[in-house]
Amino acid sequence: MNSLLDVKKLKVGFEGAKPVNVISEVSFSIQKGENLALVGESGCGKSIIAHAILRLLAPEARIEGSILFKGRELLKLSEKEMAKLRGNELAIIFQNASHALNPVYSIGRQLAEPLRIHQKSGKTDATKKVLKALAQLGFFSPEKYLKFYPSWGSGGMNQRFLIASSTILEPELLIADEPSKGLDPARIKEVERELWVLGKEAKSSLLLISHDLGFVRRLADKIAVLYSGEIVELAKTSVFFKQPRHPYSQGLLGSLPENGFVPIPGLAPALCESPSGCRFHPRCPFQKEKCLREHPELKARDGRAVRCFLWA
Amino acid sequence: MGLKIEKLSKRYGKGLFSRETELFRDVSFKLEAGKTFGLTGPSGTGKSTLGKIIVGLEKPSQGDVFYKGSSIFELRGSEKKVFRRKVQMMFQDPLDAFNPRKKIERSLLDILSLLKIPGSKGPDKIRLMLKTVGLNEEVLLRFPAQLSGGQLQRLALGRILLLEPAFIILDEPTSALDVSVQAQILQLLKKVQAREKLGYLLISHDEAVVRFMADYCGKLEHGSLSLA
Numbered sequence: 001m002n003s004l005l006d007v008k009k010l011k012v013g014f015e016g017a018k019p020v021n022v023i024s025e026v027s028f029s030i031q032k033g034e035n036l037a038l039v040g041e042s043g044c045g046k047s048i049i050a051h052a053i054l055r056l057l058a059p060e061a062r063i064e065g066s067i068l069f070k071g072r073e074l075l076k077l078s079e080k081e082m083a084k085l086r087g088n089e090l091a092i093i094f095q096n097a098s099h100a101l102n103p104v105y106s107i108g109r110q111l112a113e114p115l116r117i118h119q120k121s122g123k124t125d126a127t128k129k130v131l132k133a134l135a136q137l138g139f140f141s142p143e144k145y146l147k148f149y150p151s152w153g154s155g156g157m158n159q160r161f162l163i164a165s166s167t168i169l170e171p172e173l174l175i176a177d178e179p180s181k182g183l184d185p186a187r188i189k190e191v192e193r194e195l196w197v198l199g200k201e202a203k204s205s206l207l208l209i210s211h212d213l214g215f216v217r218r219l220a221d222k223i224a225v226l227y228s229g230e231i232v233e234l235a236k237t238s239v240f241f242k243q244p245r246h247p248y249s250q251g252l253l254g255s256l257p258e259n260g261f262v263p264i265p266g267l268a269p270a271l272c273e274s275p276s277g278c279r280f281h282p283r284c285p286f287q288k289e290k291c292l293r294e295h296p297e298l299k300a301r302d303g304r305a306v307r308c309f310l311w312a
Numbered sequence: 313m314g315l316k317i318e319k320l321s322k323r324y325g326k327g328l329f330s331r332e333t334e335l336f337r338d339v340s341f342k343l344e345a346g347k348t349f350g351l352t353g354p355s356g357t358g359k360s361t362l363g364k365i366i367v368g369l370e371k372p373s374q375g376d377v378f379y380k381g382s383s384i385f386e387l388r389g390s391e392k393k394v395f396r397r398k399v400q401m402m403f404q405d406p407l408d409a410f411n412p413r414k415k416i417e418r419s420l421l422d423i424l425s426l427l428k429i430p431g432s433k434g435p436d437k438i439r440l441m442l443k444t445v446g447l448n449e450e451v452l453l454r455f456p457a458q459l460s461g462g463q464l465q466r467l468a469l470g471r472i473l474l475l476e477p478a479f480i481i482l483d484e485p486t487s488a489l490d491v492s493v494q495a496q497i498l499q500l501l502k503k504v505q506a507r508e509k510l511g512y513l514l515i516s517h518d519e520a521v522v523r524f525m526a527d528y529c530g531k532l533e534h535g536s537l538s539l540a
Binding site: 042043156211253262263 | 354461462491496498499521
C-alpha cells in the first residue's frame with residue numbers, strides 16, 4: 001500500500017560561515033487517516049522537519065533525501081506547483097497562533113482566502129463556508145467573527161481561527177505544530193476535540209508536533225521520538241506508553257506529573273553540537289563504553305524501532 | 313514571620329466609556345517560610361495580578377498585605393528596600409525577564425551593584441549561584457536569546473537567589489517549558505526551598521504541578537478564592 005506521506009532519509013543542514021547539519025536521516029511514513037506524533041524537547045528539530053515537508057525553510061537550508069506525498073516527490077516540485085499544494089492538500093497549523101494570523105486583515109477575510117485562491121470561490125459562497133467552519137469550531141453566532149481582528153481575541157480563540165483557516169479546505173495531511181502550547185486545559189480540550197473530529201470526519205491524516213505527551217497520547221496512533229535531530233524511537237502509541245524502550249523515552253515519561261516529575265539529568269545538546277557516539281550518552285543512566293564511541297542505528301523489531309545498543 | 317494577605321480586592325475600569333469590572337474580592341491567605349501555597353484557577357481570573365499586588369507592583373482596590381506585621385503599602389525608605397529585596401517574583405516567560413541587549417554576566421553584576429556588594433566579591437557569588445542552579449559558567453558570556461528556556465528559567469531563579477529573598481512569587485514558572493525541563497525546574501525549586509527555607513506562592517493553571525509542589529492551596533474562580 002502506498003503511504004500518504006513517505007519521508008526517507010531526510011537530512012537538513014544550513015549553509016553559512018560554519019555549515020551545520022541539524023536533521024540526520026529521518027525516515028517515517030504516514031498512511032491515510034493515520035495520526036503520527038513527533039515528540040521531543042524544544043530545539044530537537046521537530047519544527048524544522050515540518051517546515052522541510054512544506055518547503056518553507058530559509059533559502060540557505062540544504063535538504064537531502066526524499067519526501068513523497070501521494071507518490072510525488074515534493075523536493076523536486078517547482079515553487080508554483082508547491083504553492084498549489086500548500087493549504088490545499090497539505091496544510092499546517094503554525095506555532096503561536098496570535099503571531100501566525102495577519103493582524104491587519106479581519107478573520108472573515110483570512111479564512112476565506114484559501115477558498116478564494118484554491119477553489120476560486122465567489123464571495124458569498126466563501127462566506128457561507130467560513131461561517132460553517134467557525135460554527136464547527138464551537139463559535140456561537142459566527143457572523144460576529146467575520147469582522148473580528150486577531151488582536152481582539154484570546155490565545156485560545158486565535159488558535160481556533162488558525163485551525164479553521166488551515167482545515168477549511170479539508171487537507172489530506174495536516175501538520176499541527178504545537179497546537180496546545182500556551183493554552184489552558186479547557187482550551188486544550190477544545191483543540192484536541194477539533195483535531196480528532198477532523199481526522200474522523202474529513203479523513204485527514206495528522207502530523208502532530210508537540211512536547212505535550214498527554215495531548216499526544218490521546219490523539220496519535222504512532223509516536224516518533226526525536227532527540228538531537230534524529231529519531232530514537234518509533235512505536236505505536238499504546239505500546240510506547242506502556243513500555244518505552246529508549247532510555248530517553250523512558251526519561252521523558254518519567255518527567256510527567258503522573259510519574260512524579262523525575263527529570264532527565266543534564267541539558268539537551270544544541271543541534272549544531274551533537275555529542276559523538278550515541279547522542280544521548282552524556283545524559284543516559286545506562287551508558288556503556290560502546291555508547292561513547294559508536295553511533296547506534298535505528299533497529300526495527302516487533303513493530304517498533306529503537307536506536308539503542310541496549311535494545312539490539 | 314510570614315506574609316499575610318488580607319481581604320484583597322481588585323477592580324478595573326470605570327473610565328468614560330467602560331464600566332467597572334471586579335477581578336476578585338476579599339482574598340485572604342498566608343504565606344509561611346519554607347512552605348508553598350499553590351494558587352490555581354482558569355486564565356484571566358487575576359492570579360498574576362494578585363501576585364503583582366503581593367510584591368507591590370500593583371495596588372489593590374481594597375485590602376492590605378502585611379510583611380512582618382506592617383502594611384507593605386505604607387513602608388518607606390530603607391524598610392521598603394528590604395521588603396523589595398525579600399519578596400521576589402519569578403515570571404512565566406524567562407526570555408522576557410532578561411534585558412536582551414546585555415550579556416548574562418552584566419545583568420547579574422547589575423543586581424550585585426544594587427546590593428552594594430564590592431566588585432571583587434561579585435564573581436565568587438555568581439559562581440556559587442550558578443552551581444546551585446546547575447549551570448555552567450559559559451552562560452555568563454551569552455545573550456539571553458542564545459540560551460534555552462530551561463537555562464534562562466534557572467538563571468531567573470539564580471538572579472533572585474542573589475538577593476537572598478524570603479518569599480518568591482512563582483508566576484507560571486514552567487508553563488513555557490517542555491515536560492522534561494519542567495521536571496528539572498520543579499525539582500530545583502524544591503531543593504532550593506528546603507535549603508533556604510523560602511516561602512513560595514506558586515501560581516499555575518496546571519493542577520498536577522500544584523499538587524506536586526504545594527503544602528496547601530486555593531483556587532481563584534469567579535472572583536473569589538476558595539481554600540482547599
